[in-house]
Amino acid sequence: QSVLTQPPSVSGAPGQRVTISCTGSSSNIGVGYDVHWYQQLPGTAPKLLIYGNSNRPSGVPDRFSGSKSGTSASLAITGLQAEDEADYYCQSYDSSLSGRGVVFGGGTKLTVL
Amino acid sequence: QVQLVESGGGVVQPGGSLRLSCAASGFTFSTCGMHWVRQAPGKGLEWVAFIQYDGTNKYYPDSVKGRFTISRDNSKNTLYLQMNSLRAEDTAIYYCAKGQSIAAASEYWGQGTLVTVSS
Numbered sequence: 503q504s505v506l507t508q509p510p511s512v513s514g515a516p517g518q519r520v521t522i523s524c525t526g527s528s529s530n531i532g533v534g535y536d537v538h539w540y541q542q543l544p545g546t547a548p549k550l551l552i553y554g555n556s557n558r559p560s561g562v563p564d565r566f567s568g569s570k571s572g573t574s575a576s577l578a579i580t581g582l583q584a585e586d587e588a589d590y591y592c593q594s595y596d597s598s599l600s601g602r603g604v605v606f607g608g609g610t611k612l613t614v615l
Numbered sequence: 616q617v618q619l620v621e622s623g624g625g626v627v628q629p630g631g632s633l634r635l636s637c638a639a640s641g642f643t644f645s646t647c648g649m650h651w652v653r654q655a656p657g658k659g660l661e662w663v664a665f666i667q668y669d670g671t672n673k674y675y676p677d678s679v680k681g682r683f684t685i686s687r688d689n690s691k692n693t694l695y696l697q698m699n700s701l702r703a704e705d706t707a708i709y710y711c712a713k714g715q716s717i718a719a720a721s722e723y724w725g726q727g728t729l730v731t732v733s734s
Contacts, residue, residue: 504659538720540660547710547727548652548660553720591660595718603676604650604662604717 505530506592508607514582515615522610524575524592530605532573535595539568539577542589542609551590552577579612587614617641617723619711624728631701631732637694637711637725645669645689648714650721651696653707653730663709664696665717674717679705701732 507525514520524537531537537555540548550559552568555575567578575594579586592607623635637649651663664685665674673685684697694711708729712721 535718536720542660547724548721549724550720550722553722559722589659593660593720601677603674604652604665606660606662609659 504608505596505601505605506594506607508590508592508610510608511611511613513613513615514579516582516584518582519578519580520582520612521579522577522590522592522612524577524594524607526573526575526594526596526605528573529598530573530594530596531570531575533597535597537568537570537575538593539566540591540593541586542591544588548591582614584614587612617713619713619723619725621709621711621725621728624709624730626731626733627701628734629702629732632697632699633701633730635696635698635709635711635728635730637696639692639694639711639713642713642723644687644692648716648719649685649687649694650712650714650717651683651685651694652710652712652721652724653705654710654727655704655707658707661707665714666694698730701730703732706730706732 539552542548555570556568596605618640666685682700708727710727713723714721
């Protein structure tokens with residue numbers, strides 16, 4: 503299982519708001535390492551959606567927002583659109599002696615109903 | 616514009632070796648750290664290796680440590696991944712990604728190259 507825990511799936515109707523959680527621990531998110539979020543459409547490379555917990559790269563709509571608190575982070579998508587249907591991954595850094603390095607969540611499949 | 620183009624994937628037998636390349640353009644390659652990240656069929660993302668901008672420091676997860684070696688040639692703007700003692704579980708699409716530091720986000724990714732380990 504992944505060091506960062508995400509729900510396997512979430513769904514919402516067009517126009518609704520959905521959130522995707524990313525739960526870590528005191529050796530990664532909880533100790534202050536940044537969380538980043540990626541969107542992956544089928545058959546394509548991941549695309550950076552949020553960096554540094556809550557910052558959007560140029561070109562990413564403000565419908566996407568990120569937050570972090572304690573040992574968890576969240577990605578929120580408002581005004582859901584059909585084109586948002588994709589897999590979403592969170593990423594951070596883990597400093598534990600047993601597995602120091604970059605860690606990803608297991609991914610969350612977003613279905614737009 | 617930033618471009619990362621992977622190559623070198625293919626089919627290899629268990630226990631075999633393969634070297635992947637990632638040709639970079641559109642940015643100052645010699646000042647940027649670089650990652651390899653893989654994705655097994657139908658699975659999530661897994662970090663494979665990171666190398667600092669000058670090649671002095673390299674990092675790996677336990678799953679590939681001792682078998683994979685990341686390197687770079689800044690004169691050729693090219694990143695490499697030497698993969699030895701390959702196992703069936705190494706079958707995946709391998710992406711190279713630009714990352715200023717090991718904990719920073721990767722805004723640019725290549726299109727990936729498929730490695731299949733099978734007899």
